[in-house]
Amino acid sequence: MKATQRSWLAGMAIAAAMALSAAAGGTRSAVLAQGARAGAGAGTLVTAPEVHMKFDYDVAVPMSDGIVLRANVFRPDDTTTHPVIITMSPYGKDYDFKDSSAPQWRFLIGKYPTTICAHSSCTHWVWETPDPEVWVPDGYAIVRVDARGSGRSPGVGDHLSTRQATDYAEAIEWAGVQPWSTGKVGTLGISYYSWMSWLAATQNPPHLAGTIIWEGASDWYREIAYHGGIMFDRPFGVSGYPNQHGLPQGQHPSASTKALTGPDRATGPEVLSENELMLNRVDFNAAMKAHPLNDSFYRARTPNLANIKVPILMAGNWGGHGLHGRGEPEAYNRVSTAAKDKWLEMHTGEHWEEFYIEPGVKLQKAFFGHYLKGLDNGWDKQAHVQVAIRTPDSMQKRMEREYPLVRTAFTNMYLDATVGKGHQRIAAANSETGGQVSYEPMRGDGAQFVTEPMPQDLEILGPVSTRLWISSLTRDADLFVTLHAYDPSGKEVTFQGANDPRGPVSHGWLRASHRRIDPKLSLPGRPWHTHDVVQKLNPGQIYPVDVEIWPTSMVFPKGYRLGLTVDGKDYVGAGGSPIWHTDPDDRPASEFGGTVTLYTGGDHQAYVTLPIIPAK
Numbered sequence: 067m068k069a070t071q072r073s074w075l076a077g078m079a080i081a082a083a084m085a086l087s088a089a090a091g092g093t094r095s096a097v098l099a100q101g102a103r104a105g106a107g108a109g110t111l112v113t114a115p116e117v118h119m120k121f122d123y124d125v126a127v128p129m130s131d132g133i134v135l136r137a138n139v140f141r142p143d144d145t146t147t148h149p150v151i152i153t154m155s156p157y158g159k160d161y162d163f164k165d166s167s168a169p170q171w172r173f174l175i176g177k178y179p180t181t182i183c184a185h186s187s188c189t190h191w192v193w194e195t196p197d198p199e200v201w202v203p204d205g206y207a208i209v210r211v212d213a214r215g216s217g218r219s220p221g222v223g224d225h226l227s228t229r230q231a232t233d234y235a236e237a238i239e240w241a242g243v244q245p246w247s248t249g250k251v252g253t254l255g256i257s258y259y260s261w262m263s264w265l266a267a268t269q270n271p272p273h274l275a276g277t278i279i280w281e282g283a284s285d286w287y288r289e290i291a292y293h294g295g296i297m298f299d300r301p302f303g304v305s306g307y308p309n310q311h312g313l314p315q316g317q318h319p320s321a322s323t324k325a326l327t328g329p330d331r332a333t334g335p336e337v338l339s340e341n342e343l344m345l346n347r348v349d350f351n352a353a354m355k356a357h358p359l360n361d362s363f364y365r366a367r368t369p370n371l372a373n374i375k376v377p378i379l380m381a382g383n384w385g386g387h388g389l390h391g392r393g394e395p396e397a398y399n400r401v402s403t404a405a406k407d408k409w410l411e412m413h414t415g416e417h418w419e420e421f422y423i424e425p426g427v428k429l430q431k432a433f434f435g436h437y438l439k440g441l442d443n444g445w446d447k448q449a450h451v452q453v454a455i456r457t458p459d460s461m462q463k464r465m466e467r468e469y470p471l472v473r474t475a476f477t478n479m480y481l482d483a484t485v486g487k488g489h490q491r492i493a494a495a496n497s498e499t500g501g502q503v504s505y506e507p508m509r510g511d512g513a514q515f516v517t518e519p520m521p522q523d524l525e526i527l528g529p530v531s532t533r534l535w536i537s538s539l540t541r542d543a544d545l546f547v548t549l550h551a552y553d554p555s556g557k558e559v560t561f562q563g564a565n566d567p568r569g570p571v572s573h574g575w576l577r578a579s580h581r582r583i584d585p586k587l588s589l590p591g592r593p594w595h596t597h598d599v600v601q602k603l604n605p606g607q608i609y610p611v612d613v614e615i616w617p618t619s620m621v622f623p624k625g626y627r628l629g630l631t632v633d634g635k636d637y638v639g640a641g642g643s644p645i646w647h648t649d650p651d652d653r654p655a656s657e658f659g660g661t662v663t664l665y666t667g668g669d670h671q672a673y674v675t676l677p678i679i680p681a682k
Contacts, residue, residue: 094123097143117186118143119202124218127211127240129233136218137237139246140190140198141207147248149275149438150241152209153195153255154234154262156216156223158309160332163191170418178423194256194418200427206434207246211237213262215346216309217332223307224348226258226286226367231265235274238266242273250275250438254430256421257281257390264369264397267376276377276437278430280421281390281564284371284397287364287597291354293388294614295580295597296544297652298645300351307347312338355651360597371400377407379433381426384414384454384619385563387573388645395529395617396592398451398469409433410469411452412619414461417564453527457621458551458559470528474677476590481515481534481630481672483664490515490666492630492674497667504663507543507634508655513664516629519554524622528677529591530572530615532630535670537609538578540660541602544653547574547613548637549674550629551622558639559626565645571628573637574615575647578603581611591675608665615674630674634662 097120122139129135138159142148157166164171170193174182182188186199198208214233215223224230234253242249251273253263260282267277283289291298313333338346357363378401382394398410411429413420420426436445449465483490484501492515503513532547549571551559563569579600587594593612603609622628631637636646647653666672 095120097121117199117203119198121190127237129214129236133214133219133221133233135211135214135233135237137209137211139207139209140202141246142202142205147246148205148207149248149250149252149434150207150209150244151196151201151252151254151434151438152211152238152241153253153259154211154213154230154237155194155255155258156213156225156307156309157193157258158217158332159192159210159212160217161192161309163193164188167193170416173416174419174422177419181424182422194259194421196254196430197422201431204431205439207241209237209241212311215311216307217311218334220311220336222346222348223310225350226261226265227348228366231262231269234262234266235269235271238271238274242271248438249273252434252438253277254434255280256418257283260393264371264374265367267378268369268371268373270373270375274376276434277379278433279378279380279394279397281381281383281386281417282393283389284369284393284400286367287360288595289389289392291364292358292360292597293645293647294545294575294595295358295577296575296647297354297358297649298388299648309333310343310347312336312343312346355649358652359600371397372402374401375403377433377437378403379409379411379429381411381413381420381429383417383420383564384412384456384617385561385566385569386417387563387566387569387616390417390564391572391616391618395469405450406446409448409450409452412454414454414456415562415564454619455525455527455621456561456619458553458623458626470591470677471679473680474528474590475680477676477678478533478673479517479628479676481532481664481666481674483513483515483666492517492628496671496673500668500670501666502663503666504661505632505634506659507662508659512546512631512633512635514629514631516552517627519625519627520622522624523681524628525620525679525681526622526676527619527679529589529617530574530674530676531591531593532574532613532615532632532674533672534611534613534632535608535665535672536578536611537606537663537665538603538660539605539662540657541579541605542657543578543603543660543662544634544647544658545576545578545611545613545662546631546633546635546637546647547576547615548631548633548639549573549615549618550631551620552627552629554625558629560639568639570637570639571620572616572618573645574613576611576613578609578611581609583612591677605660608670610670628676632664634658 120143125137127135127137190198212219214221238251242251260279263277314337380394383390432445435441435443451466451469455462455464479492480496482493482497483503484499505512560568582596583593
């Protein structure tokens with residue numbers, strides 16, 4: 067029998083007392099003691115056999131401007147105080163993980179059938195947030211808040227806005243003064259929840275004692291809206307809000323919510339007209355089109371990392387190309403948190419995988435145990451940089467002191483197009499002879515450069531970039547750069563990434579008209595494009611451009627090859643990444659469809675800068 071079935075049946079075997087508040091639409095509570103069954107027609111609440119907790123539904127969280135947000139609270143059923151872990155997003159405090167994110171749920175339960183629900187009924191999961199059955203038995207209170215304009219919280223929804231960040235900081239302060247709180251509050255959640263945590267942390271709310279950033283983003287323009295100046299297709303999927311407050315029919319309500327609310331909607335209590343719904347949301351995807359440059363719209367949504375002083379653990383994913391791979395390593399040296407109180411951890415695998423399995427939970431609990439509980443658990447003696455080292459068929463964790471590693475040898479490997487079409491190479495030295503290769507950016511294949519077989523193992527770890535010399539027959543060019551690994555037979559080595567089941571080593575992007583860089587903010591392997599001005603190309607004229615390739619880790623064994631592809635469209639390869647750049651308004655053929663030529667050798671020194679880690 068699977069662990070999920072054992073937990074469910076064991077929980078169902080023991081009934082628990084339930085007390086519902088008399089106020090309709092107000093806070094309602096249930097005591098979940100090793101399984102709890104609601105009254106007739108109200109559904110069923112279940113926990114694992116060893117779990118005993120109290121569930122408060124739709125708790126009022128007042129904001130400074132008079133709006134009242136709504137939260138769900140899971141906490142120990144006792145009279146003592148506990149540290150708090152809080153989350154806020156527009157995704158929904160009442161959404162059932164199994165239903166709302168069914169493919170992700172099937173991935174987890176399929177890969178970890180006996181462990182993922184070994185100590186939990188897995189019935190109180192909400193997408194990308196901590197499982198209360200895993201945390202409450204350890205003495206934590208779990209608070210989930212519906213962001214303004216979503217779920218049960220009224221108001222205007224505006225993704226990652228200043229108002230939303232202020233709401234989160236105020237909710238943190240609210241949680242810090244509740245009678246069941248010790249006053250120590252932490253934030254923990256994946257993706258959007260982490261972006262919110264960064265923004266709230268910039269305000270340094272006094273009760274925020276520690277924050278864990280898990281595969282978030284630290285730069286709204288560069289990491290979410292426009293990759294290298296190329297618009298990312300609809301990052302929130304739809305223009306509206308599928309969980310918007312006031313929708314007539316909410317989606318995927320959790321078992322907890324259904325048991326306590328019966329017919330109540332996760333998007334209620336009031337129903338808004340279509341016109342009211344439209345007025346109560348900011349269409350982020352339309353706003354992206356209206357703001358093609360990195361202006362105040364994005365700066366308001368990008369955390370000022372220098373303002374962050376709270377203890378912080380940043381966990382990123384080497385396979386998070388285009389969404390979840392740049393934020394944590396980029397932010398590590400830019401937050402103002404004291405060196406002794408900040409950590410960087412880089413892992414691999416699916417976007418939500420490491421967050422829920424034992425190694426990830428153990429890491430989270432060690433950090434919060436130290437900063438929220440004050441435990442002398444050895445966390446302060448852990449290596450401040452913990453990085454996954456990828457090989458073609460394995461992954462090992464290595465402890466380091468800094469990022470990028472001090473011993474990194476940033477090395478230029480030169481592109482050479484003199485050896486014939488289809489056989490461009492990457493060499494240790496710049497060719498004295500000039501070469502060129504052309505491709506059609508919106509059809510056919512791009513240009514690929516490949517090294518000779520590695521004479522010995524080669525490790526790279528950190529940021530990568532490439533200097534290209536290009537011309538275009540039209541007034542602009544979008545450059546899609548992909549870093550590859552090939553085994554001795556020529557087969558590409560791919561990895562399970564955060565978004566792509568078979569991803570390459572890394573990706574980079576640049577719109578040629580956004581080629582301007584700020585040399586003061588640029589670092590080895592990581593050029594800093596300003597994205598504040600458009601510099602169109604003169605057709606046929608040759609220009610140097612520097613392309614940022616997102617940070618990565620890879621060991622190329624002896625006999626393997628490193629490859630670099632430059633193309634005018636998204637790399638498909640063997641994977642199925644949802645990161646696309648296909649909007650015809652952003653990429654009209656008249657501007658981006660002209661033949662692109664790459665120039666190498668001689669005066670056109672084209673190269674890829676690799677963060678090579680010398681063998682010890």
